[in-house]
Every structure is written in structure tokens, then in C-alpha cells.
Amino acid sequence: MSTSHHNKTKRILSGVKPTGKAHIGNYLGAMRNHVNMQQDHENFIFIADLHSLTTVKNKAELQGLIIDLALDYLALGLDPKKAVFFRQSDIPEHTELTWILNCLTPMPMLENAHAYKDAAAKGNKEINAGTFTYPVLMAVDILIYKPDIVPVGKDQKQHVEIARDLAGKFNRTFGEVFKLPEPYIPKEAAVVIGTDGQKMSKSYGNTIEIFASDKELKKQVMGIITDSTPIEAPKAPDTIYQLYSYFANEQEKADLLEKYQAGGMGYGDAKKQLLEKITETFKPYRQEREKLKNDLKYVMDVLKTGAEKARETASATKAEVWDKTGLSIS
Numbered sequence: 459m460s461t462s463h464h465n466k467t468k469r470i471l472s473g474v475k476p477t478g479k480a481h482i483g484n485y486l487g488a489m490r491n492h493v494n495m496q497q498d499h500e501n502f503i504f505i506a507d508l509h510s511l512t513t514v515k516n517k518a519e520l521q522g523l524i525i526d527l528a529l530d531y532l533a534l535g536l537d538p539k540k541a542v543f544f545r546q547s548d549i550p551e552h553t554e555l556t557w558i559l560n561c562l563t564p565m566p567m568l569e570n571a572h573a574y575k576d577a578a579a580k581g582n583k584e585i586n587a588g589t590f591t592y593p594v595l596m597a598v599d600i601l602i603y604k605p606d607i608v609p610v611g612k613d614q615k616q617h618v619e620i621a622r623d624l625a626g627k628f629n630r631t632f633g634e635v636f637k638l639p640e641p642y643i644p645k646e647a648a649v650v651i652g653t654d655g656q657k658m659s660k661s662y663g664n665t666i667e668i669f670a671s672d673k674e675l676k677k678q679v680m681g682i683i684t685d686s687t688p689i690e691a692p693k694a695p696d697t698i699y700q701l702y703s704y705f706a707n708e709q710e711k712a713d714l715l716e717k718y719q720a721g722g723m724g725y726g727d728a729k730k731q732l733l734e735k736i737t738e739t740f741k742p743y744r745q746e747r748e749k750l751k752n753d754l755k756y757v758m759d760v761l762k763t764g765a766e767k768a769r770e771t772a773s774a775t776k777a778e779v780w781d782k783t784g785l786s787i788s
């Protein structure tokens with residue numbers, strides 16, 4: 459469906475940190491929405507590579523992660539003609555404005571931010587200052603582009619709220635520059651469950667990766683932890699069913715549910731059905747990714763062009779900030 463430019467009234471912005479292989483949680487909670495929103499909105503999507511440095515400390519690894527994520531997005535249908543797709547580190551204004559907002563950020567606000575709080579609660583004494591000020595960089599990522607909407611997973615909502623707080627604080631202190639963005643959390647996929655029944659996350663090692671090899675994908679799906687209900691017994695909707703329901707249509711969902719209730723179907727069969735569904739869903743994207751992998755020059759060019767566009771907005775916002783704070787004298 460084609461849309462006219464008049465409909466692109468709202469500006470959407472989101473970023474994803476390159477930290478590992480994209481999984482169903484990332485796809486449903488973030489990436490898919492980002493790609494879909496390019497149709498009707500002015501869309502800024504970026505690779506938050508500076509944020510990755512809080513944990514990644516290896517050159518080849520970081521480079522690989524950045525390229526992987528760029529490939530993932532383009533394979534999933536992100537259209538660089540419709541969306542501005544770029545790397546955070548290509549825009550120096552992100553780090554420059556982080557200092558300005560750091561100087562407005564109360565320490566307790568960051569002490570309460572969950573990434574830092576969780577790490578501190580675990581007794582981690584090696585937490586770096588980057589992890590502590592992570593939400594400030596993220597606030598700048600958002601505010602610098604003055605978006606209306608920031609689509610994120612539930613776990614990032616607090617960070618968007620911090621961005622709103624800091625925007626308000628800047629505006630009250632120095633004068634109106636920033637727009638207060640709204641977080642947008644897709645309801646149907648607020649928290650995708652992983653193979654062990656808790657939230658799907660790279661850090662729990664319970665993911666189903668959307669671009670894994672067939673063999674690896676099979677291993678992940680067949681590894682879903684189930685209870686010990688015998689084959690003959692009726693079964694309650696479980697992790698397999700939940701994951702299946704994201705990709706199946708109403709009829710297919712009802713069918714699986716019926717088989718669960720009737721008994722006689724083992725979890726092994728249900729997993730096979732899920733595996734087929736996932737394979738079918740992601741097949742075109744996987745093929746596209748293989749193609750793109752052979753044309754990395756194109757991928758790097760896309761990011762470069764995206765950075766040039768993003769920088770126009772970022773440098774304009776920086777000029778306003780420099781003006782309001784007193785850093786620019788003329």
C-alpha cells in the first residue's frame with residue numbers, strides 16, 4: 459500500500475544495541491514494529507553502538523555485531539529510502555549533548571534506573587560509569603531528533619520516562635528546545651517468553667534466534683522446557699503455544715489449543731509444529747540476509763547516507779542547545 463507524504467505526520471525514533479544475535483523477543487518487541495512504522499511515519503532507526511561499549515570490549519566483536527544488526531534490519535525489510543537508518547557513533551552530537559544533559563541529571567535518577575540498580579543489587583562492584591550514565595546517552599539519542607513516539611520493549615519504558623524528565627528539565631532551565639516523546643509498547647508482545655519460561659533475553663541464554671542456522675534453530679526450539687504432562691493427558695497452553703500464537707493465524711491457534719485440550723499430542727510434536735511455523739515465517743528474511751551478506755559495501759553505504767541525513771537534524775538541535783545554554787556567543 460502506498461502512502462502519501464502528508465500522512466507522515468509523526469516522527470518515530472528507536473535504537474537497538476548491537477549485542478548479539480537477534481531473537482524472537484527483539485523481533486516482536488522492537489525490530490518488527492520499527493520496520494512496520496516506516497510506512498506511515500517519518501522514521502529514524504539507529505544502531506546504538508556506543509551503548510554496546512558498556513559491555514563489549516573487543517574490536518572484531520563490536521564490528522561483527524554492528525554489521526550483523528545492520529544486516530538484520532535490512533533483511534527484515536527496513537527500507538533506507540523510507541527510514542533514516544544510521545549508526546549512533548557516526549553522529550558526534552550524541553556524545554556532545556550527553557555531557558550537557560549529564561550536568562542536569564540528578565544522581566538519584568540514575569541510581570534508580572533499572573540496569574544500574576540490578577547490577578548494583580547483584581553486588582557488582584565493577585559497574586562502569588558508562589553503565590551508570592547509560593540512560594542519559596539514551597535520552598540524548600531520543601531528544602536530539604525530537605520524535606513524537608519511541609517504540610520500545612517494556613524494559614525500556616523507564617528510559618523513555620527519564621528522557622522525558624530530562625527534556626522537561628532542560629526546557630525549564632534553559633528554554634524550550636526538546637519535545638517530550640511518548641513511549642509506545644506493542645501490547646501483544648510486551649514480554650516474549652524464552653525457552654525456559656522466563657523473559658526471552660540474550661543474557662539468560664533462552665533465546666530463539668531468527669537468523670540462526672536450521673540446525674541451531676531446531677536445537678533451540680526442541681530445547682523449550684516443558685512440564686512432565688504425559689502424552690495422553692490434556693495440556694494447558696504453555697510456552698510452545700504462546701510462541702506459536704505469535705506467528706499462527708486464528709484457525710491454527712485454535713487447532714493447536716484443541717489438540718492440547720484433547721490430549722494425545724506430545725510436546726515434541728507441538729515443538730515441531732512451532733519450528734515449522736518459525737521457519738516459514740522467517741524464510742524470506744533469511745534468504746534476503748544471505749544476499750545482503752555478499753554486498754557489505756551496500757550495507758555500509760546505507761549507513762553512511764543515513765548518518766548524513768540524521769546529522770542534519772542532530773546538528774540543528776545542537777545549535778539550539780548551544781544557543782540556549784550560552785555555549786555559543788555571537
Ligand code: ADP
Pocket residue numbers: 474475477483484485486487488489610611612613614647648649650651657658659660661
Ligand atoms: P536482550 O534482553 O536479549 O539483551 P535487548 O535488551 O538488546 O535484548 O533488547 C533489544 C530490544 O528488544 C529492546 O527494545 C527490548 O525491549 C526488546 N526485547 C528484548 N527482549 C524482549 C522480550 N523478551 N520481549 C519483548 N521485547 C523484548
Ligand code: TRP
Pocket residue numbers: 471472473474475506509595596599600608609610614617
Ligand atoms: N537501550 C536500548 C536497548 O537496550 C537501545 C537504545 C539506545 C534505544 N538508545 C535508544 C532505544 C533510543 C530507543 C531509543 O534496547
